[in-house]
Amino acid sequence: xxxxxxxxxxxxxxxxxxxxxxxxxxxxxxxxxxxxxxxxxxxxxxxxxxxxxxxxxxxxxxxxxxxxxxxxxxxxxxxxxxxxxxxxxxxxxxxxxxxxxxxxxxxxxxxxxxxxxxxxxxxxxxxxxxxxxxxxxxxxxxxxxxxxxxxxxxxxxxxxxxxxxxxxxxxxxxxxxxxxxxxxxxxxxxxxxxxxxxxxxxxxxxxxxxxxxxxxxxxxxxxxxxxxxxxxxxxxxxxxxxxxxxxxxxxxxxxxxxxxxxxxxxxxxxxxxxxxxxxxxxxxxxxxxxxxxxxxxxxxxxxxxxxxxxxxxxxxxxxxxxxxxxxxxxxxxxxxxxxxxxxxxxxxxxxxxxxxxxxxxxxxxxxxxxxxxxxxxxxxxxxxx
Amino acid sequence: xxxxxxxxxxxxxxxxxxxxxxxxxxxxxxxxxxxxxxxxxxxxxxxxxxxxxxxxxxxxxxxxxxxxxxxxxxxxxxxxxxxxxxxxxxxxxxxxxxxxxxxxxxxxxxxxxxxxxxxxxxxxxxxxxxxxxxxxxxxxxxxxxxxxxxxxxxxxxxxxxxxxxxxxxxxxxxxxxxxxxxxxxxxxxxxxxxxxxxxxxxxxxxxxxxxxxxxxxxxxxxxxxxxxxxxxxxxxxxxxxxxxxxxxxxxxxxxxxxxxxxxxxxxxxxxxxxxxxxxxxxxxxxxxxxxxxxxxxxxxxxxxxxxxxxxxxxxxxxxxxxxxxxxxxxxxxxxxxxxxxxxxxxxxxxxxxxxxxxxxxxxxxxxxxxxxxxxxxxxxxxxxx
Ligand SMILES: [Mo]
Ligand SMILES: [Mo]
Numbered sequence: 133x134x135x136x137x138x139x140x141x142x143x144x145x146x147x148x149x150x151x152x153x154x155x156x157x158x159x160x161x162x163x164x165x166x167x168x169x170x171x172x173x174x175x176x177x178x179x180x181x182x183x184x185x186x187x188x189x190x191x192x193x194x195x196x197x198x199x200x201x202x203x204x205x206x207x208x209x210x211x212x213x214x215x216x217x218x219x220x221x222x223x224x225x226x227x228x229x230x231x232x233x234x235x236x237x238x239x240x241x242x243x244x245x246x247x248x249x250x251x252x253x254x255x256x257x258x259x260x261x262x263x264x265x266x267x268x269x270x271x272x273x274x275x276x277x278x279x280x281x282x283x284x285x286x287x288x289x290x291x292x293x294x295x296x297x298x299x300x301x302x303x304x305x306x307x308x309x310x311x312x313x314x315x316x317x318x319x320x321x322x323x324x325x326x327x328x329x330x331x332x333x334x335x336x337x338x339x340x341x342x343x344x345x346x347x348x349x350x351x352x353x354x355x356x357x358x359x360x361x362x363x364x365x366x367x368x369x370x371x372x373x374x375x376x377x378x379x380x381x382x383x384x385x386x387x388x389x390x391x392x393x394x395x396x397x398x399x400x401x402x403x404x405x406x407x408x409x410x411x412x413x414x415x416x417x418x419x420x421x422x423x424x425x426x427x428x429x430x431x432x433x434x435x436x437x438x439x440x441x442x443x444x445x446x447x448x449x450x451x452x453x454x455x456x457x458x459x460x461x462x463x464x465x466x467x468x469x470x471x472x473x474x475x476x477x478x479x480x481x482x483x484x485x486x487x488x489x490x491x492x493x494x495x496x497x498x499x500x501x502x503x504x505x506x507x508x509x510x511x512x513x514x515x516x517x
Numbered sequence: 518x519x520x521x522x523x524x525x526x527x528x529x530x531x532x533x534x535x536x537x538x539x540x541x542x543x544x545x546x547x548x549x550x551x552x553x554x555x556x557x558x559x560x561x562x563x564x565x566x567x568x569x570x571x572x573x574x575x576x577x578x579x580x581x582x583x584x585x586x587x588x589x590x591x592x593x594x595x596x597x598x599x600x601x602x603x604x605x606x607x608x609x610x611x612x613x614x615x616x617x618x619x620x621x622x623x624x625x626x627x628x629x630x631x632x633x634x635x636x637x638x639x640x641x642x643x644x645x646x647x648x649x650x651x652x653x654x655x656x657x658x659x660x661x662x663x664x665x666x667x668x669x670x671x672x673x674x675x676x677x678x679x680x681x682x683x684x685x686x687x688x689x690x691x692x693x694x695x696x697x698x699x700x701x702x703x704x705x706x707x708x709x710x711x712x713x714x715x716x717x718x719x720x721x722x723x724x725x726x727x728x729x730x731x732x733x734x735x736x737x738x739x740x741x742x743x744x745x746x747x748x749x750x751x752x753x754x755x756x757x758x759x760x761x762x763x764x765x766x767x768x769x770x771x772x773x774x775x776x777x778x779x780x781x782x783x784x785x786x787x788x789x790x791x792x793x794x795x796x797x798x799x800x801x802x803x804x805x806x807x808x809x810x811x812x813x814x815x816x817x818x819x820x821x822x823x824x825x826x827x828x829x830x831x832x833x834x835x836x837x838x839x840x841x842x843x844x845x846x847x848x849x850x851x852x853x854x855x856x857x858x859x860x861x862x863x864x865x866x867x868x869x870x871x872x873x874x875x876x877x878x879x880x881x882x883x884x885x886x887x888x889x890x891x892x893x894x895x896x897x898x899x900x901x902x
Pocket of ligand 1: 178224226338339
């Protein structure tokens, strides 16, 4: 059956469309930086197929595999038969900053800028509670060797729904916060973001947060879905399309996010009056519930670094009960006198003492994933009129 | 009271002594690489004071602070009143590879080479079970904001026992595996390693695995012990001794390990016959129970990389029931024809897609901690005789 793109939802006009079919788009990075919780219509959209048309009254989520009790849950049951939790979490596409990587040497994939991530408030039952209802407590001694597979309604590669898996230990971690989201920012999920139910796996690449969720399977092995085994993997820099087939099996799928950052203001190539006051602004994030501990900014090519101001404390207050464990960090660096023209560098650190690699040449990979090399933004000198 | 070094234990003769009083020593890195489980007498020794003389029959470990029930536990009780668990875990000093950092620009601290880490099998009760016996389950809603402080018998800075703290969430994580070790490699703990009881916090810097454990305290805040607040912190490169006092408070203590590696064979400056067969060998490790996914080796200054062979599967088999979650990884790279003279680079990656920073100048810090820059070993050409 040919893919049918006649029933796509309406989208905000200001998004940068990186691919039309399937639809892939990101907001302007300066707009992204204006809201700690991304407005729903500005949330980046990453689709692998046409957006499914689903009647939520007939939609069932099945829970099968190595579990004592198979379940078929309606959306109503997901909402009413399980405690509902609310978490704030940033999702980021593994291809964020891919275009930058492609400029050094061509990669294949959706050409994302640096805004393929967004932060939202998600509400729904915990995956943990669903799996407990299916009797997984009886399998507890095996948890460390099991995987939970998700499959969506959207038919993609190999004529199967988009799919992925995560380790059972993540699914069952009481502090892991994997949810089956029915709501996003206080409203029913929009169609582009998985209506009526999507998985949200906080701290993992967005690819694991399967939308339009249809099947949950407990397996002894990782999912063998295309998107777990033939995509979303980092190869060494020498692997090209001629030899890649030797590398899929021996490369692990990307799961937890690495430490990442971007400069949202100024934009690359922006002109600023030399000597003027200016505030550099950006985001940073990291995986696994770790915390951004420091963002360094350099105005002289890494010769010296200054430490940016972080906002998580502020945002913890502003967003009330939502803690920022799974969210990005916003940062800013006031400069009294801009030395334009110049190149601004930035790099973030997390609470595992990990930081970003300097040179994208050394982390270049064929699929253009997980580009977390130092951020470099060129600033031109604006002539005084 | 002046420190008394008259009752230090006997140590292996082949250790490199980096400081005599207090005693700090590491094994030859080539010896380290010979045993996946480090022989006890080759385990690196990191002391902050004279080794305490303790009669285990009189030794008590107190559990106090924000807990419903205070405990005073004898070593006998620690062994007989709680389930005993056995874990394999690598401990690494945050100062590992400090000397290399000091060669670029002087730092202060024990001058460690690249062998300030070792892997052992630890046995004792779980910290989690001790804390449950003290009633911490009643505090569960607060766990995310609590800390567990450890203090040893060894009197160090400020006339207090060496101390540290970890987050309550790590202490209580059923898969966090923090233990109060009574045994190391199947025998009673040696005096140098904390006889009769030490904490082992797997996945964290060695500094948190407090030896000669005397006090456990549940607190609302991190420990204010000198070694939590005035040591074991990473500063930005510009921070020197003139301004460091402004930086202690705003820098978080190092806790989880970052991704790290070393080349154990050949040694730096070793001569190898050009064109000969050679096997490069090393270790890698990372924090938080994460897994080393890849080790890259370059024989041409990073122009191209090859992927080393990893051994965790093998070691999982060899060490039987001990899984390698908290252990280092051993790797090797066979070279058919050594291009000596050359410089060998290596870098490791973990399953959060984090890797090691290229240039130590950019991560240089005043205390010389967490040097995980690319490993660089110079190989000379051995002339054929
Ligand atoms: Mo993605
Ligand atoms: Mo240490």
